[in-house]
Amino acid sequence: MNLPLETDVLVIGAGPAGLAAATILARTARVLVVEREAVAGGIPRHCGHYPFGIREFHRLMKGPDYARALVKRAQEAGVQIANGVNVVRLEPGPRVTVTCDAGVSEIRARFVLLSTGVRESSRAQRLIGGEKPGGILPTGALQGLVYLEGKRPFRRPVILGTELVSFSAIMTCRHAGIEPVAMIEPNPQTTARWPAALFPRLNGIALHLSTSIRSIEGRERVERIVIDGPSGTRSIETDGVIISGKFRPEAALLDGSHLAKDAATGGPVIDSVGRCSDPAYFAAGNLLRPVETAGWSWAEGIAVAKSIRAALAGSLGQDTTHPVTLTGDALAWVMPQRVAEADERAHTCLQLRVNRPAKGRIVARAGGAEYASQKIDSRPERRITLPLPPRGAPVEIMLEEQ
Missing domain, CATH: 3.50.50.60 (FAD/NAD(P)-binding domain)
Incomplete structure (x- = not known):
């Protein structure tokens, strides 16, 4: 296998998020996707049942058919997919060290998208x-x-x-x-x-x-x-x-790297445009949190691809970000963990989970002023979303339990 040593965007992981992002980016950039499995497509390859594909292909599909359709769409867009490639090191630059049948090599890119997914506990x-x-x-x-x-x-x-x-x-x-x-x-x-x-x-x-x-x-x-x-x-x-379940982000690559890892989600720390702590690295899909649907991950890949496309054009905006913090022992995690000053946002909402059954009112404050709230009656692993603040400011989220 002859891997290119340079590309505009390197995507690590060929699941729904990575393939969706690569397909969008290939319209204006050179895109290489590396996948450690012998076949691309991610977890849906293993799911021989419905429902997949409604939002992506506007029809009901089984997992393997859906995965093949994502791969085909990416390849038709000009994406190069290299299977059987293991990533072993992430470095500033960005530079990524990989191994495959041909040996060890280093790939340089303008930007890297991490989309390595999740695994069950x-x-x-x-x-x-x-x-x-x-x-x-x-x-x-x-x-x-x-x-x-x-x-x-x-x-x-x-x-x-x-x-x-x-x-x-x-x-x-x-x-x-x-x-x-x-x-x-x-x-x-x-x-x-x-x-x-x-x-x-x-x-x-x-x-x-x-x-x-x-x-x-x-x-x-x-x-x-x-x-x-x-x-x-x-x-x-x-x-x-x-x-089954109790998913954890497939985030071993972050260990020993220069990228910040969020202790609560187990994935990388990102901002609202999808950037990691090193702005040359982005992340999308279930690497960010355990766990969302294939369709959600696909949509997230597209959204983060738009941020990367803006970064390639030099129009993404400032790297300045503000932290998002949680108050209350029932709130397990939040992502993105930081809110960017940039006008374009890959993430239009904050995603949260509770770590035990919880009922009450969630309140979000930006710069000390309440800007959003909602009632919840939730359990672990159920999606909770709150809007991002209208402008960049430190965000505090608290749960007032009943």
Whole structure:
């Protein structure tokens, strides 16, 4: 593989956000997309179910078809996509060190867009004890085995989590003839909005709320799990565990780099035009926060591409930014973390999440003056948005709980 050593814009990650941005930028600039997987398209490649593509292609599509359509559109726009390329270092310049079959090389660009997406939290990160048998998978690995390799890794698994991706896991199981026996949710309510809680019951799957997995047991394969719930401690016979959700940005590249990382989101610190702490680097998509839909990430890629296009033309505006801070222990994170003075904004709103069920009034103040508020009744992983202030100023967001 002969990678170009110079380009106008280097995009790292070929999911919906990266491909959308690259397609827009290729109209006026040289764009190279590097992707560590052998095939471009991101997470939707693994999701052999609906719904994808409504806002992007104005029709209902399955994930793999949607991913292929994004890749085709980018290539037709003139985007060069290099698969099987691992990025190992980000440096000022910007300069990016990559490895591939041809060896190690350094790519120089005028601007770099980071769009590396997310990954699900592992069993170890969730502190689930027990033995280490085969048959424990995150949703992404399950989807890859089922849709890409045509395999059925188990027959009667349990699913940990009730986020949207957890219900995607049910659809993947149904496609493969797998019959989950239970869904386990540590919180007293499902994370996904009603009527999602009806879906497992309609499929004959027991839903256990306020319940945690104490341990996973089995030697060669999973044989059972031990759960703690309202009825005490008991076991469920099963041959697999799907550990779904609790997404984390795929942000390992930030560790050891010169770019600032936000401890709350796990992704890069950005401003309202999408710039990282080094203004030659931008970021878009689920790298910014866990987690949004493919369509949301696609739209975000387009918006940040417009900022990069303005930066290429020298018209983006000042790098001056003001911080956004949170008050109250129920607010988990906010992004963008800084508000730019620039008139053009990739992000037209502040995105927030709570870290526990919370009800009350969110108030946003800019320069000490209230400019927005709204009532919420929310749970973790549900989208909350507030408008950006009309002008650049330090922003404080607080939750007045009921």
